[in-house]
Each structure stands twice: as structure tokens, then as C-alpha cells.
Amino acid sequence: MLAVATLPDAITFAIAAVIAVVGALGVVLSRNPVHAALMLVMTLFGVAVLFVEENAQFLAAVQVIVYTGAIVVLFLFVIMLIGVDRQERVFADGFNARRALTFFLGLAVLAEVLLLAHERWVTGAHSVTGKLHGAAANVSDLGHAIFTTYLLPFEVTSALLVVAVIGAVVLARRHTAGDEPTERPVLAAGEPGSGAGEDANSPALEGAPGGSGVDR
Amino acid sequence: MSVSPTWYLVLAAVLFTVGAVGLLVRRNVLVMFMCIELMLNAANLTFVTYSRALNDVGGQSAVFFVLVVAAAEVVVGLGIIVSLFRRKFGATADDAHILKG
Numbered sequence: 200m201l202a203v204a205t206l207p208d209a210i211t212f213a214i215a216a217v218i219a220v221v222g223a224l225g226v227v228l229s230r231n232p233v234h235a236a237l238m239l240v241m242t243l244f245g246v247a248v249l250f251v252e253e254n255a256q257f258l259a260a261v262q263v264i265v266y267t268g269a270i271v272v273l274f275l276f277v278i279m280l281i282g283v284d285r286q287e288r289v290f291a292d293g294f295n296a297r298r299a300l301t302f303f304l305g306l307a308v309l310a311e312v313l314l315l316a317h318e319r320w321v322t323g324a325h326s327v328t329g330k331l332h333g334a335a336a337n338v339s340d341l342g343h344a345i346f347t348t349y350l351l352p353f354e355v356t357s358a359l360l361v362v363a364v365i366g367a368v369v370l371a372r373r374h375t376a377g378d379e380p381t382e383r384p385v386l387a388a389g390e391p392g393s394g395a396g397e398d399a400n401s402p403a404l405e406g407a408p409g410g411s412g413v414d415r
Numbered sequence: 416m417s418v419s420p421t422w423y424l425v426l427a428a429v430l431f432t433v434g435a436v437g438l439l440v441r442r443n444v445l446v447m448f449m450c451i452e453l454m455l456n457a458a459n460l461t462f463v464t465y466s467r468a469l470n471d472v473g474g475q476s477a478v479f480f481v482l483v484v485a486a487a488e489v490v491v492g493l494g495i496i497v498s499l500f501r502r503k504f505g506a507t508a509d510d511a512h513i514l515k516g
Contacts, residue, residue, distance in 0.1 A: 204417060216426045220426070220429055220430065223430050226437060226453060227441065232446055236449065246430075246459070249460060250460075252418070253423070253464060253466075258459075258479065258482075265482055266485075270452065277497060281496070298440065301440055304436075304439065305435055308431070308432050308435055309428055312424075312428035323465075323469055324469075327469075328471050329472040330471075330472070331467070343472075344472040345476055348473075348476070353480075356480060359484065363486075363488075363490045363491050366494065367490045367493075367494040370497070
């Protein structure tokens with residue numbers, strides 16, 4: 200497998216794969232959400248390098264711009280907004296049955312996908328949608344496919360984005376005093392010490408006597 | 416000659432598994448969200464790999480749409496998280512267990 204690849208390709212793949220996997224493990228294992236976000240950037244860059252290796256230059260560029268430029272920044276924005284001081288021990292309550300089941304499930308998924316990943320399972324017809332013409336023509340190949348074969352999905356995408364923008368505005372809108380719900384839900388007795396609880400100008404604090412048994 | 420698609424698929428499987436286990440193990444909503452992004456990326460890598468293996472532009476087009484949907488999903492999801500915080504839920508998914516039916 201690796202033997203048929205040229206040495207630079209093999210080395211690039213190995214380094215990028217290690218970067219991606221280390222980043223993924225970092226996302227799962229780091230206690231601080233900010234560190235997790237930065238590790239996510241690492242994984243995304245590793246995958247972008249792999250995209251270049253596979254002659255998907257346009258997608259590599261989009262991956263870097265959209266994911267690390269927009270999505271992770273959005274994550275960091277929200278982390279900063281709701282408090283960065285919260286740390287979570289990943290294995291706080293020990294290795295109980297639920298965790299064991301989780302890891303068993305993970306191993307099962309891994310085994311299943313590895314089984315399917317064998318090369319002889321690539322059985323489909325070649326070049327149904329259109330041929331790929333190598334690195335230089337990647338953008339034109341993709342553009343041609345998107346604006347001809349996938350034109351309708353592309354247009355539907357714009358509707359999706361509009362819906363997402365409107366939904367985000369509605370969800371994150373600060374309620375004015377007039378339409379504040381009269382009865383607040385009983386709050387969950389979760390971990391104390393939420394950084395957001397000290398938000399003095401949060402409207403949810405006002406006019407909610409006894410709305411919470413939890414002192415945050 | 417680039418590395419055989421098998422290795423890419425194996426790597427994608429590993430990334431997907433790490434993401435799935437992280438989603439189940441972690442309690443912080445934001446980190447769970449990042450794990451979803453990890454799984455989406457693993458799927459994208461699979462798409463691109465098959466696109467190369469079958470010399471078909473369809474796989475790369477699918478990744479393009481996945482990227483758009485992921486962006487929209489993150490916007491709405493983070494909006495939900497922010498509004499949960501407005502209502503004084505905590506940062507972990509357990510704090511929002513009142514949402515259970």
C-alpha cells in the first residue's frame with residue numbers, strides 16, 4: 200500500500216495524518232474548551248493538507264477559510280461570551296459502565312468502518328458525474344459540476360443559509376421586558392459556578408424571584 | 416503516485432471514531448459540538464477519497480455541500496447554546512436535562 204506511493208507523498212500523508220489524529224484526540228481530551236477549539240484547528244489543517252494530497256485544492260482552501268476562519272472563530276466567540284473559566288475533567292466520575300459502553304461502541308464503529316475501508320470495496324462505476332482532470336483543473340471541474348449537475352441543490356443551499364441566519368437571529372435575540380415569560384422553568388441542579396450566571400445585565404435575572412433553587 | 420485510498424479511509428475511520436466517542440464522553444456542549452465537526456470532517460475525507468478512487472467529481476461536490484450545511488448548522492447550534500445560557504442553564508448537557516420529554 201504505502202510501497203506504491205512515492206516517498207514525498209507517503210511522508211506528507213503520514214505527517215498530516217498524525218497531526219489530524221493528535222488534534223482530534225486533543226479535542227476530546229483537553230479540559231479547557233479554548234484548547235479544544237485550537238486542537239480542532241489543528242485537525243482541520245491536517246485534513247486540508249490531505250485534501251491537497253488528493254488533488255482537491257479548492258476544497259482545501261475552502262476548508263481553511265470556512266472552517267478555521269469562520270466556524271472555529273465562531274466557537275471561540277461563543278466560548279468567550281459564556282465564560283472561559285469552566286474546565287471539565289473528562290473522566291471526573293471514573294470509568295463507569297456508561298463510559299465502558301461508550302468505548303465499546305467506539306471500538307465497534309472503528310472495526311466496522313475499517314472493515315468497509317478495504318480497497319476492494321470500491322466497486323462503483325467510474326466518472327459518473329464527471330471526470331476529474333487533475334490538480335490544475337480542479338476548480339473548473341468542481342465549478343462545472345456544481346453549476347450544471349448540482350445546480351438545484353446549490354440554489355437550495357442559499358435558502359438554507361437564509362433560514363440559518365434568520366434562525367440564529369431569532370434564537371439569540373435578547374428578549375425585551377415586555378415579552379418576558381412570566382414563569383421561569385425550574386432550573387436544573389447542575390454544576391455550580393457557571394461563568395454566565397454573574398452576567399449582571401442579563402434580563403433573565405430580573406423579575407424572577409425564586410426562579411432558581413441554584414445559586415449560580 | 417499518491418498514497419492508496421485505503422489509508423485515507425482508515426484515517427477517516429479513526430477520526431470519525433474519535434469524534435463519536437468524544438461526543439458520547441464529553442459533557443460540555445461546545446466540545447460536543449466540536450466533536451460533531453470532527454465527524455463531519457472524517458466524512459468529508461471519505462468523500463474526497465472516493466472521489467479520487469472513482470475519478471468522479473461528485474464526491475467533491477458533496478463535500479462542498481457538506482461544508483455549507485456545517486456552517487449553517489454551527490450558526491444555529493451556537494445560537495441555541497447562547498440562548499440556553501441566557502436562560503441560566505449551565506455549560507454541560509446534563510444541565511439541560513429538563514428538555515427531556
